[in-house]
Amino acid sequence: MCKTAATQRHTRAMKLLVLCGATTAARTVCAEPLRLRADAVAEAQAPAGLVILEGQDKVRPWLYAEGLVWTGTRSDPKTDPAADVMVLAVRLRDPRGFGEIKGGRFVVSTGAVRPVQIDGAHALGRAPWQTTTLEAFAGAPVVPRFGTTGYDWLGGGRVAQTLASRATLGASYVQRRSHKDIADDEIGADLAAVPVPWLDLAGRSAYDLTSPGIADALASAAVRFAPMRVELFAAHRSPSRLLPATSLFSVLGDFPSQSIGSTVRWEAAPRLDLLASGAGQRVGGEFGGNGFLRALLRTDERGEGSLGLEGRRQDVSTAKWTGLRGLASLPLGHGFRYATEIEIAVPDAPRGRGIAWPWGLVALSWRSASGWEAAGAAEASSTPEHRYQMNALFRVSRTLEIR
Amino acid sequence: MNRWLTLVMVLSVALAACAGVLGLKGKNEQHPFEHRAHVLKGVNCKECHAGVNAAGELDDVHFPTPTDCVRCHGKPHDTRDCRTCHTEPYVRESAELARKHLRFEHSKHMTQVKGDCVRCHLGVQESNPTALRPAMATCFGCHAHRDQWQVRDCDGCHVDLGAERVKPTSHLVHEGDFVREHGVRAASARELCSSCHAEKFCASCHAVGTAPLLPARREFDEPKLAGLHRAGFRARHSEEARAQPGVCTSCHSESSCKDCHSRLNVAAGGKARNPHPPDWMGPARGGQHGVQARIDPASCAGCHGGAGEQLCVSCHRVGGPGGNPHGGNFHSTKNKTRDVPCKMCHSGGL
Numbered sequence: 001m002c003k004t005a006a007t008q009r010h011t012r013a014m015k016l017l018v019l020c021g022a023t024t025a026a027r028t029v030c031a032e033p034l035r036l037r038a039d040a041v042a043e044a045q046a047p048a049g050l051v052i053l054e055g056q057d058k059v060r061p062w063l064y065a066e067g068l069v070w071t072g073t074r075s076d077p078k079t080d081p082a083a084d085v086m087v088l089a090v091r092l093r094d095p096r097g098f099g100e101i102k103g104g105r106f107v108v109s110t111g112a113v114r115p116v117q118i119d120g121a122h123a124l125g126r127a128p129w130q131t132t133t134l135e136a137f138a139g140a141p142v143v144p145r146f147g148t149t150g151y152d153w154l155g156g157g158r159v160a161q162t163l164a165s166r167a168t169l170g171a172s173y174v175q176r177r178s179h180k181d182i183a184d185d186e187i188g189a190d191l192a193a194v195p196v197p198w199l200d201l202a203g204r205s206a207y208d209l210t211s212p213g214i215a216d217a218l219a220s221a222a223v224r225f226a227p228m229r230v231e232l233f234a235a236h237r238s239p240s241r242l243l244p245a246t247s248l249f250s251v252l253g254d255f256p257s258q259s260i261g262s263t264v265r266w267e268a269a270p271r272l273d274l275l276a277s278g279a280g281q282r283v284g285g286e287f288g289g290n291g292f293l294r295a296l297l298r299t300d301e302r303g304e305g306s307l308g309l310e311g312r313r314q315d316v317s318t319a320k321w322t323g324l325r326g327l328a329s330l331p332l333g334h335g336f337r338y339a340t341e342i343e344i345a346v347p348d349a350p351r352g353r354g355i356a357w358p359w360g361l362v363a364l365s366w367r368s369a370s371g372w373e374a375a376g377a378a379e380a381s382s383t384p385e386h387r388y389q390m391n392a393l394f395r396v397s398r399t400l401e402i403r
Numbered sequence: 404m405n406r407w408l409t410l411v412m413v414l415s416v417a418l419a420a421c422a423g424v425l426g427l428k429g430k431n432e433q434h435p436f437e438h439r440a441h442v443l444k445g446v447n448c449k450e451c452h453a454g455v456n457a458a459g460e461l462d463d464v465h466f467p468t469p470t471d472c473v474r475c476h477g478k479p480h481d482t483r484d485c486r487t488c489h490t491e492p493y494v495r496e497s498a499e500l501a502r503k504h505l506r507f508e509h510s511k512h513m514t515q516v517k518g519d520c521v522r523c524h525l526g527v528q529e530s531n532p533t534a535l536r537p538a539m540a541t542c543f544g545c546h547a548h549r550d551q552w553q554v555r556d557c558d559g560c561h562v563d564l565g566a567e568r569v570k571p572t573s574h575l576v577h578e579g580d581f582v583r584e585h586g587v588r589a590a591s592a593r594e595l596c597s598s599c600h601a602e603k604f605c606a607s608c609h610a611v612g613t614a615p616l617l618p619a620r621r622e623f624d625e626p627k628l629a630g631l632h633r634a635g636f637r638a639r640h641s642e643e644a645r646a647q648p649g650v651c652t653s654c655h656s657e658s659s660c661k662d663c664h665s666r667l668n669v670a671a672g673g674k675a676r677n678p679h680p681p682d683w684m685g686p687a688r689g690g691q692h693g694v695q696a697r698i699d700p701a702s703c704a705g706c707h708g709g710a711g712e713q714l715c716v717s718c719h720r721v722g723g724p725g726g727n728p729h730g731g732n733f734h735s736t737k738n739k740t741r742d743v744p745c746k747m748c749h750s751g752g753l
Contacts, residue, residue, distance in 0.1 A: 032563040041621065052616065056601055061558050068603045070616060086610050087602045097554025107605040110593050114653050115609040124594065130553045133594075144612035160591070165549060168591045181743045192591035197540060200576070204590035211735045216649070218587040222579065229578050233587075239649030240700050245737065248712040248744040249700035253730015257648045257698075263579045270426030277580050283648060284698035290646065296627075301426065302493055306627060317698065319646035325634055327626040341626040343634040347642060351680070359635030363624040375624040383638040393623050 032058040033401040044392040049073045054087075064091040084144060099125045108137050111158040111172030112188015112206035114216075117142040118154060131162040141176065151180040160190075167193035167201075176244070183244035185209040198224045208241040213254055215241035227267035233279075234260045257283045261291075271298040281316045288316025305330040320348035339363040339377075353384035363393075371399040436489050438527045438535075446475075448520045448527075456518065458509040464502045465509075466495065494535060497569075501536055504567035506560050515545075538572060557598045564599055571599075582629045586653070609654050648699035660705030689725070697730060712747065720748040 039052040050072040058064045071083035089104035102122045109115040120139015126132070138155035156174030163169065169191050176184035190204040205217035215238055222231040236258050243250045261279025268274050278291035292312040299305035308327040314320060325343040332338055342360045347353065363377035379391040418427075441451070449456055451472075455465040472485045479485065501507075516522040523537040542548045542560070551559040561567060570577060589596050607616050608630070618625075619633045626633075636643070644651050651660075684690045696703045707714055718725030739745040 032566075039621065052621070054603060056603075066602050068606065068616075084612060086606045086616060089602050095556075095558070097551075097556040106602045107609045109589065109605065109609070111590055115605065117606065117610045126554060130550065142611045162553065165553070170591055179743070182737070190590040192588065200588075202587045202591065204587055210737060211733070216653075218590075220584055220587045222576075222584075224576065224578075229576070231579050231584065233584070237647075237649040239652070239698070242649045242652040243701055243704060245735075246743045247700075247704050247708060248715055248747060249696065249704040249708070251729055251733060251735065251744065252697045252700050253733040255697045255730065259647075263584075265579045268425075272425050275579065281646070283646070284694070288646075297424070298426070299424075301491070308627070314642060314646050316646050319642045319644075321639060321642050323639070329626055337624065339624050339626050341634055345635060345639045345642075347639075357635055357638035359638060361623065361626075361634075365624040377623050379623075381635055381638065383635070384641075395621070395623070 033403045036400040036402070037397060039395060039397045042394045044390070061095045062093050064093070065089070066091075097126065098128070099123070105142060108139070108154075110135055110137070111160070111170045111190045112186065112204050113156060113158070113172055113174045114206070116154060116176075120154075133160045133162075134158075135160075135172075152176075152178050154184075166195055167191065178244060178246050181246050182210055183246045185245070186215060200224075208238070208245075210245040211241055211250065211254075213238060213241060214256075229265045231263045232261075233263070234258075255284055257281065261289075271301075271303075272296070283317040286317050288320075290314045290316065299330065315348075318349075322346050322348075335367045335369075337365045337367070339365070354382055354387070356382070357384065358382050371401075373397040373399070434488065435491055435494070442521075442528055449518075455509050456513045460506060460508045464498050466498070497536060500567060500569070504562045504564070504569075506562060555594055555598055565601070582631060611656065612659075644702060645699060649701055652701045658705075658708060660702075661708070664706060693728070712744065716747050723748075 034055065034057040036055045037053075039050070041050040041052065042048065050070055052068070052070040054066075054068040056064070056066040066087055066089050067085075068087040069083070069085050073082075085105055087104075087106055089102055089106040091100060091102040093100040100123070103120070105117070105119050106122070107115050107117050108120070108122055118137070118139035118141055120137060122135070122137040124133060124135045127134075134157070136155075136157040138153065140153050143152075154174065154176040156172065158170050158172035160168055160170035170189065172188045172190070174184060174186050174188075175182065186206045186208055188204065188206040191202065193201040195201070200222040201220070203217070203219040206215040207213070208215040214236060217236040218234070220231060220233045222229060236256055238254050238256045240250050240252050240254060259279045259281040261277065263275065263277040266274045266276075273296045275294040275296075276292070278289065280287065280289045282288075290313065292310060294308065294310040296306055296308045299307065306327075306329050308325075310323075310325040312323040312325070314322075323343060323345040325341070327339075327341045329337065329339045340360070340362045342358075344356055344358045346356045359379075359381040361377055361379045363375060365373065365375035367373045373396070375393075375395045377393045379393060381389050381391075383389060418425075451467040452465040453467075453471065454462075458465060466486075469479075469485045473479060481488075512523070521527055523541055524535060525537065525541065526535050543552060548560070551557075557564055607618055607621075610616075617630070617632055618628050619630045619636070622628055631643075680691065682690045683692050715725075715728070717723070719728045735745070737745050739749040
């Protein structure tokens with residue numbers, strides 16, 4: 001009996017060894033390398049130091065793995081985490097594209113489901129006629145600092161139909177529970193369409209089943225005709241429905257905020273892009289608006305160097321401020337680059353928080369062809385909390401590609 | 404009239420002076436190769452790009468050499484290599500990247516298009532260097548490629564898409580205010596986004612407790628990177644949050660405000676200083692707090708969520724002095740005596 005078990009173990013071990021050997025052998029002809037990156041980031045302010053490690057590999061066309069973790073020093077052990085896992089996911093995919101399954105820690109976002117980071121699984125299946133897809137996901141929402149909460153889970157799915165290769169229509173459902181109680185229970189619809197090559201349409205809406213009504217809805221229509229792109233957009237949000245239904249603040253009733261506006265991008269000259277955006281808003285029964293104008297000038301044909309200027313105005317409810325931002329990013333040769341960014345925001349009602357909030361950063365970076373990077377910056381600002389604040393930032397990175 | 408004329412003249416002079424800076428006038432000797440002139444002269448593509456019709460997937464890019472040029476241009480006007488001026492380096496680099504990262508055989512396509520290169524290389528006739536490479540929309544003219552697209556089989560054509568460093572121009576445009584726009588676009592195309600973007604791309608902004616890895620903090624030397632939290636966001640975040648109530652909740656849990664505010668002593672409890680204006684809890688109808696809580700309940704939950712909700716319940720419980728907190732249009736499917744949060748106020752079957 002023991003001999004049989006030992007033989008079975010031996011056979012399984014041999015199979016595993018052969019599989020590993022085959023995988024290793026396959027790597028020699030693999031088109032995509034194993035990508036690794038390590039960053040060491042240091043700041044004069046908290047968090048004072050961080051080490052970030054990330055890696056991704058498409059071992060085979062059907063197998064993909066990715067990880068991103070960080071660890072850092074603590075300024076306050078009670079509130080600052082010492083380490084966390086941001087992504088740790090493995091994806092298996094049918095090479096013909098008829099299905100995939102993903103497991104681990106990742107951000108799930110599909111249809112009307114707003115992005116949520118979960119420890120769980122996500123599966124996607126496509127019908128043989130290719131135009132219908134079915135998605136399902138389930139897991140536990142991530143709690144920072146390796147924390148846990150009891151009976152906290154999330155599950156849902158989406159079914160989508162592509163119409164004449166021009167449009168995709170989807171319907172989704174998500175339920176989230178917190179300590180056994182329903183925190184989110186929503187159905188949603190989404191649409192993306194390109195009826196003609198110069199017109200993009202997209203929309204999504206989520207309907208709250210706990211407190212029946214639209215939780216949020218977004219729509220966008222963009223027209224492209226060189227050298228311009230014009231987008232019209234609209235948004236509707238019900239803040240009380242966006243909160244978990246277990247929160248006491250979700251019972252205050254529906255006071256939605258709405259906005260409607262347009263963004264225009266104009267390639268005014270081969271090296272000059274202009275972007276203008278404006279929107280009318282309704283917040284808590286009051287009307288207002290916001291807008292910005294941004295110019296970006298490339299200093300060379302390839303856009304390696306650039307100068308930018310942006311003006312912004314926000315005027316709605318109690319949020320009224322004007323801002324101006326300038327940036328420069330210029331190559332200095334031999335892998336060196338100089339970058340600077342300056343911003344000043346002026347609130348209409350300072351209320352003891354300072355009449356203006358300036359912020360500035362000057363950075364110098366270096367990048368080698370062998371994958372080393374180093375950058376240092378000095379940052380200065382004045383905020384509502386601090387009259388002045390100085391900070392120094394450093395980063396050393398190493399990128400490796402192993403074939 | 405004179406004023407307008409002066410203005411027009413000043414603008415014209417300014418534009419002429421800035422023509423080089425704006426890219427309206429080439430600064431260097433290099434300029435795009437005159438494909439159009441050659442096409443009009445009736446020169447067949449294969450005369451210069453010799454061997455391209457039989458090229459397989461692993462063959463070199465078939466760029467003409469100076470030897471090919473002097474076959475017709477017997478007396479060159481310059482002794483230097485023709486490619487010194489009659490090409491642009493990034494066009495060549497782009498073609499070489501395409502060669503490296505696309506599974507493509509000219510030999511197979513030549514028979515399909517009967518030797519007519521312009522069927523795919525539509526930009527050749529315009530001498531536009533950026534349009535020399537066929538757009539993906541052109542590839543989709545073929546049913547096989549469209550079927551691959553339907554099932555997101557990018558590997559069918561692209562090898563190591565991330566390293567190809569090519570931005571989509573024909574099927575998913577990242578122009579305009581894409582930071583605002585990406586959410587609605589990704590809703591129906593999450594799978595399409597993931598063909599280029601790894602999980603960490605979404606997680607760097609949308610993950611819980613992501614602050615140390617926000618692109619704006621990690622890549623502080625790249626001011627061109629778009630992002631909601633760039634530059635002096637910390638100073639203006641309360642203005643931004645109040646301008647778009649609920650938008651923060653799309654990514655952040657209500658407790659994420661508390662972590663930071665506790666450290667800065669602007670949260671409830673301890674040695675906190677009160678961030679509310681003087682009329683917040685005024686005698687007339689409870690002051691401003693009720694109105695503001697309805698407009699942006701997430702801001703209140705940021706500090707007073709969880710155990711802090713008891714503060715509200717102390718006045719707004721059934722029979723309490725705070726009165727009914729529900730708006731006129733409030734309705735819920737929850738059981739008011741059994742479910743959270745209703746039972747906090749409606750205990751005892753009230």
